[in-house]
Amino acid sequence: MASRNGAGKAARIQCLARIAAILLLLGGPTLAAQTTAPAAPTSGPKLVLQPGEALAITLGDDEVGEYGDAKVEVPMGGLAELLWLRLEGADWSARHLQYRCTGVEGPLACSVKTGHGRVDVGKALQEGCDLAFLAWIRDAQKQWRQDFGEAAAWSRMEEVFGPFLGRRLPPGERLPPLTPAWVGQGDLLQTSPEAMLRWLMAPDQGEVVVFGTRFLAGRWSEFSDLLGKANWWFKTATVPSPGEPSATSAWVVGGRGNALLVYHSARGRDGKAALARVQEIMKQPPR
């Protein structure tokens, strides 16, 4: 879709038309679409993104629509929690894990200074409770050492996290210390909207989508009005901008059935604002 040659453009237009058609089938309004690439013809749909925004979307087939700089990697922040669900979600939800977040634990601070209070897996995921995830993943790591041994445990973890590590982790066969970087703080774990979407689309990640639906759907009445009766699920994550921690950008991952989208905001937005932007983008009138 990034190709600007004739064939690429034709394929892009075809893909955009398909996305709009299927979103209409989902019960939504006409989807307008435009990318930073030359605009599609007036007969085709346009999705207008603002500078600095990026979006990748699929409707459950293998086609991916990309808008803005959808292949640019940036720190993934709390989307890392979805990676942990892939590894441990089944076990954690079967055990009904709980954690009491007071906002600090030793040198570690949570995203909410006063703490999230008592959280289960669903609430920790909804509210981005880093301390809960850190406590749970450290317990999980101890268990893996016993169950699989060091090298096999690392290769199991690397299978899930590898695509998000680049070359930022020294090679080795030992489990790394599970610092806050492993729940998405800092820049160890990175992704792009396109890469994150393709990861979620892979059959191996089916369980992540199931957990997303189970833990995160049903809280977004404005979206159920907008895009049909069934519930979308959304996971938001606010990420400090590199070199300027007081500024942020934000991620939104969401889905309904087989439709999935991954959005990354322009600088200056938090998760809530990013979700509002996703809503605005989907509501754009026909052009």
Ligand SMILES: [Zn+2]
């Ligand atoms: Zn917390």
